Amino acid sequence: MNIVILGAGQVGSSLAEVLANENNDVTVVDIDRLHLQRLQDRLDIRTVFGHASHPDILMQAGLEDADMLIAATQNDETNIVACHLAQLMFRVPTKIARVRGRSYLEHPELFNRAENEKAIDIDLLISPENLVTNYILQLIAYPGSLQVIDFHDGKLRLVAMPAHEDGLLVNKKINTLRNHLPNHIKTRIVAIYRKDEIVMPTGDTVIRTGDEVFFLAEPQHVPAIITELRQRKEKPSRNIMIAGGGNVGFHLAQALEKTHQVKLVDHNMNQAREVAEKLNNTVIIHGDISDKDLLLEENIDEIDLFVAVTNSDEANIISGMLAKKLGVRRVIALVNNQSYVELIQLNGIDVAISADRITTSNLLHHTRQGDTVKAVTLRRGAAEAMEVVAHGSENTSEIIGKTIAEIPWPSDITVGAIIRNDQVIIAHRDLEIEAEDHVVLFLTDPNSTSAVAELFATSKPSWFSWS
Structure with a gap:
């Protein structure tokens, strides 16, 4: 695909790296020459210096030949105008805009031509802050989880959990898992992350202490499976402290305050006041989240979960490590600088999340050929999970009518499950693929996505000919 990305910040750069490595033609536009030069030094991409919403710059970027525009600058208005021009001037097929402002997000009809012919034609509005908020809420729903991903509107769930030494499966x-679960609970362990390597498991694979285990199951069955990996039952996070009152912190508190005891700390007096006016049951504290005395005064040792989501990686790391040292059971920190991630997870922070990684994951399936409806990176890009729809018939598809064992999958792919007419079927060798099945795959090599697209592609039957 020919893809133009506006903005060479964290989100734009992360997208450019993923898309360039998948052999797409990528052009990045930015007003910062240094950012562009750094990208060009390490990636096979084209760069254009200039303002992202200027028509002449968009023309230089080759928008007339682009299949997709991803407007990911820091400015909402720049992104919206650029997408509008992309439609008016170049008829770009797919236009995606990063938007942070709540007012825009609360009025999606302004960007949907299907509902309003006068609307600005944008195919997808994406908010990294909303994505991060929803991601953290999923982690809170499963205490101890490292990653939670939904497929097919939540009918199937992928959960990553650390295996503790007292777990029944350790x-x-x-293949002994089935002996510990009721017959109606079906699951499949699709991968194990062990000592910086992905292990593609078989029934004879032994789970070790410290493994990160990725398993698929229906949502209602997840808690029972987690218990097998963690003998001691993880307590729900009742008392939660949030560091940062920005978009993420505010929406987290808003979502949690009815069912949890929530405290929110922000160093900015004006922001603290604004948040206090909009939240009903959250205790708002003005102060420095890295102040040990403040944390002790607020009974930090009684906090079950500490979530650091300020705009500063350093503040999130320091406050998270301090909270852990002072007795908090679990810490989640927003950290966008990837060079920090491995270091901090060895020093007390349980889960480090990255807004640009989460955003990139939520955009991947839009850049894929074929019928990929979801593509999510796992373990900071070490692996990927995909949901792909099987279209066609036995005459036009290489996979429909064949069992999983008969299909020539790339060696690094595990078929996890199939969702058929709202029914979840855990994959096994003799399971036959049918038309319109949603197939959930696990890949350890992102370069295999093109092979997946070829397998799922449909073609005209051999007897077809033009008359």
């Missing part, structure tokens, strides 16, 4: 083969 030091046992995966």
Whole structure:
């Protein structure tokens, strides 16, 4: 695909790297020459210096030949105007805009031509802040989880959990899992992350202490499976402290305050006041989240979960490590600088999340050929999960009518499950693919996505000919 990205910040750069590595033709536009030069030094991409919403700059970027525009600058208005011009001047097929302002997000009809013919034609509005908020809420729903991903509107869930030494499955083969679960609970362990490597499991693979285990199951069955990996039952996070009253912190508190005891700390007096006016049951504290005395005064040792989501990586890291040292059971920190992530997870912070990684994951399926409806990176890009729809018939598809064992999958792919007419079927060798099945795959090599697209592609039957 020919893709133009506006903005070479964290989100734009992360997208450019992923898309360039998948052999797309990528052009990045930015007003910062240094950012552009750094990208060009390490990636095979084209760069254009200039303002992202100027018509002449968009023309230089080659928008007339683009299949997709991703407007990901820091300015909402720039992104919206650029998408509008992309439609008016170049008829770009797919236009995606990063938008942070709540007012825009609360009025999606302004950007939907299907509902309003006078609307600005944007195919997708994406808010990294909303994505991060929803991601954290999923982690809170499953205490101890490292990553939670939904497929097909939540009918199937992928959960990553650390295996603790007292877990029932630890030091046992995966195929013994069925002995510990009720017959109606079906699951599949699709991958294990062990000592910086992805292990593609078989029934004879032994789970070790410290493994990060990725398993698929229906949402209602997830808690029972987690118990097998963690013998001690993780307590729900009742008392929560949030560091930062920006978009993420505010929306987290708003979502949690009816069912949890929530405290929110912000160093900015005006922002603290604004948040206090909009929240009903959250305790708002003005102060420095890295102040040990403040944390002790607020009974930090009684906090079950500490979530650091300020605009500063450094503040999130320091406050998270301090909170852990002072007795908080679990810490989640927003950290966008990838060079920090491995370091901090060895020093007390349980889960480090990245807004640009989450945003990139939520955009991936829009850049894929074929019928990929979801593509999500796992373990900071070490692996990927995909949901792909099987279209066609036995005459036009290489996979429909064949069992999983008969299909020539790339060696690095595991078929996890199939969703068929709202029914979840855990994959096995003799399971036959039918038309319109949603197939959930796990890949350890992102370069295999093109092979997946070829397998799922449809073609005209051999007897077809033009008359």
